Amino acid sequence: MAFERILLRNVGRPNSEKIDTYLEHGGYQALRKTLHEYTSEDLIEMLKKSGLRGRGGAGFPAGLKWSFMPKDSDVTKYVCVNTDEGEPGTFKDRLLVERDPHSVIEGAIIASYAVGAHRAFVYIRGEFFLGVKRWMKAIDDAYARGFLGKDILGSGFDLDLSVHRGAGAYICGEETAMLESLEGKRGEPRLKPPYPAQVGLWGQPTLVHNVETLACVPHIVLRGPEWFASIGTEESKGPKIFCVSGDVQRPGNYELPLGTTLREIIYEHAGGIKGGRKLKAIVPGGASTPMLTSEHLDVPMAFETLSKAGSMLGTGGITTMDEDACIVDAALRLTRFFAHESCGKCTPCRVGTQRLMGILQRIEDGHGREGDINRLLGLCHGIMGHTFCPMGDAAVNPTLSSIKHFREEYEYHIEHHRCLAPLQ
Amino acid sequence: MLAEEQKSVLHSGTPTEKQARRSMLLTALYIAQEQHGYLTKEALRRVAERLGLPLNDVYSTASFYSLYRMETAGRYAIQVCDGLSCHLAGGADTLTDYIRQELGIEVGETTPDGLFTLQTVECVASCGTSPALRINDELYENMTPDKVDRLLDQLAGR
Numbered sequence: 001m002a003f004e005r006i007l008l009r010n011v012g013r014p015n016s017e018k019i020d021t022y023l024e025h026g027g028y029q030a031l032r033k034t035l036h037e038y039t040s041e042d043l044i045e046m047l048k049k050s051g052l053r054g055r056g057g058a059g060f061p062a063g064l065k066w067s068f069m070p071k072d073s074d075v076t077k078y079v080c081v082n083t084d085e086g087e088p089g090t091f092k093d094r095l096l097v098e099r100d101p102h103s104v105i106e107g108a109i110i111a112s113y114a115v116g117a118h119r120a121f122v123y124i125r126g127e128f129f130l131g132v133k134r135w136m137k138a139i140d141d142a143y144a145r146g147f148l149g150k151d152i153l154g155s156g157f158d159l160d161l162s163v164h165r166g167a168g169a170y171i172c173g174e175e176t177a178m179l180e181s182l183e184g185k186r187g188e189p190r191l192k193p194p195y196p197a198q199v200g201l202w203g204q205p206t207l208v209h210n211v212e213t214l215a216c217v218p219h220i221v222l223r224g225p226e227w228f229a230s231i232g233t234e235e236s237k238g239p240k241i242f243c244v245s246g247d248v249q250r251p252g253n254y255e256l257p258l259g260t261t262l263r264e265i266i267y268e269h270a271g272g273i274k275g276g277r278k279l280k281a282i283v284p285g286g287a288s289t290p291m292l293t294s295e296h297l298d299v300p301m302a303f304e305t306l307s308k309a310g311s312m313l314g315t316g317g318i319t320t321m322d323e324d325a326c327i328v329d330a331a332l333r334l335t336r337f338f339a340h341e342s343c344g345k346c347t348p349c350r351v352g353t354q355r356l357m358g359i360l361q362r363i364e365d366g367h368g369r370e371g372d373i374n375r376l377l378g379l380c381h382g383i384m385g386h387t388f389c390p391m392g393d394a395a396v397n398p399t400l401s402s403i404k405h406f407r408e409e410y411e412y413h414i415e416h417h418r419c420l421a422p423l424q
Numbered sequence: 425m426l427a428e429e430q431k432s433v434l435h436s437g438t439p440t441e442k443q444a445r446r447s448m449l450l451t452a453l454y455i456a457q458e459q460h461g462y463l464t465k466e467a468l469r470r471v472a473e474r475l476g477l478p479l480n481d482v483y484s485t486a487s488f489y490s491l492y493r494m495e496t497a498g499r500y501a502i503q504v505c506d507g508l509s510c511h512l513a514g515g516a517d518t519l520t521d522y523i524r525q526e527l528g529i530e531v532g533e534t535t536p537d538g539l540f541t542l543q544t545v546e547c548v549a550s551c552g553t554s555p556a557l558r559i560n561d562e563l564y565e566n567m568t569p570d571k572v573d574r575l576l577d578q579l580a581g582r
Binding site: 182 | 443546551553
């Protein structure tokens with residue numbers, strides 16, 4: 001039986017981005033219910049019970065994040081909607097914001113009410129031109145209908161929401177870098193702790209959530225946390241949008257329960273590998289997550305199972321490579337991305353990624369030297385765990401995981417000065 | 425489209441006036457860039473003056489973000505996605521090479537008539553509709569050399 005579309009239920013409708021379309025299909029019912037029936041404690045309890053974990057990459061329990069926000073009503077608090085989607089292989093938040101922005105706004109209002117914030121910001125990637133327009137129009141319409149502003153739906157709750165456009169920096173998707181950028185500074189991550197829930201935007205407690213995470217919230221309110229928790233696995237609850245790209249027949253966004261196997265996603269939903277070729281490698285959750293191989297096809301896409309398999313769920317952005325793909329080339333491209341996007345604050349990441357890229361490039365070009373594999377591994381261990389933010393750890397994953405699973409390809413490159421993969 | 429975004433920050437009253445002014449910097453830089461297509465020294469100086477920030481601070485921030493240009497660019501900035509998925513879809517390199525040949529310029533260069541600048545950029549979140557490229561504010565998906573041809577002709581004819 002096909003899985004019911006929950007987060008993507010509106011995106012296929014004509015004019016799905018319009019407030020009237022959203023309202024026609026039950027939009028803002030959850031907000032009405034929230035404001036008139038629930039207290040802040042009720043909502044935090046509900047979120048905890050639902051088991052919702054962050055969809056931006058880290059997978060932190062959302063209810064716990066809400067509960068970390070101070071309860072004092074006289075403290076100014078903020079909520080930030082992280083629309084800085086830029087993890088290679090990921091294209092779900094862009095879809096939600098362009099096609100169903102009100103579902104995210106509704107989630108953001110409920111979250112703000114739950115943590116007692118009266119000011120919220122959308123931080124959107126500077127390159128999402130259409131997304132910026134859609135966000136702004138949606139926010140205007142939400143104000144006009146009384147879902148934002150003063151005394152929302154007669155509840156006495158006030159909330160202002162505005163859009164802040166980034167300017168091209170992957171690192172601003174990291175929550176503390178995003179806060180720096182919102183403050184008008186270079187997007188360099190802050191040392192944690194303190195976490196944003198204690199010291200965030202302008203030093204005030206701040207709740208930062210990914211777009212997809214917030215889009216789950218109205219459904220949890222309307223249909224109950226038990227319903228949400230009935231979807232998925234032991235530690236990974238609810239629906240998830242999986243972005244499938246690379247060498248598959250039907251690339252695209254597929255909404256399925258967490259815990260769906262890679263095999264089902266790649267072969268049943270995305271139509272399998274193009275031209276009947278064999279699958280070789282999978283990056284399961286965006287460029288930051290360690291590569292897997294065709295031997296991992298039966299791994300369920302869930303936080304705990306991927307971690308057991310030596311990778312991560314990340315954003316759920318699945319990139320597939322067929323048998324013709326050169327693994328060194330793939331690792332090089334992914335590493336080049338991190339080298340380019342390193343903010344430069346921490347030396348291991350700033351210099352280490354450049355060195356990784358240089359060695360990978362010479363191996364790919366057929367000029368690899370004896371000992372290069374160990375040089376790469378040594379660099380990875382020098383970067384890992386030695387940076388302010390998780391990007392250092394992410395940056396070594398393509399290299400580490402590809403050497404782990406495809407070491408012979410590296411050796412072949414170095415020994416024969418060329419690719420093992422055909423057609424190269 | 426650029427100016428409206430952050431104005432409300434100023435009216436929220438919570439951050440100090442200085443903090444609120446600072447948070448306008450990214451927007452102010454966008455506005456300043458619109459005038460000449462890139463950030464001139466004069467534009468940076470005026471932003472610094474208006475926001476009450478040191479010039480070197482404004483420059484440092486602007487240089488951090490890839491969407492701010494410090495040099496003049498063509499009327500149409502063609503930005504080909506260099507991400508892994510676009511590459512696997514047979515795109516990134518093929519498209520870039522094709523455009524290089526068609527326009528007779530290298531990546532990072534502008535055509536002598538000032539019409540086109542060619543660049544490669546990181547993942548544009550169009551992996552499901554790859555290969556993708558951007559020209560100024562528009563995103564073009566599922567691209568092929570044929571489609572690029574038509575697009576270049578259309579833009580050159582404008």
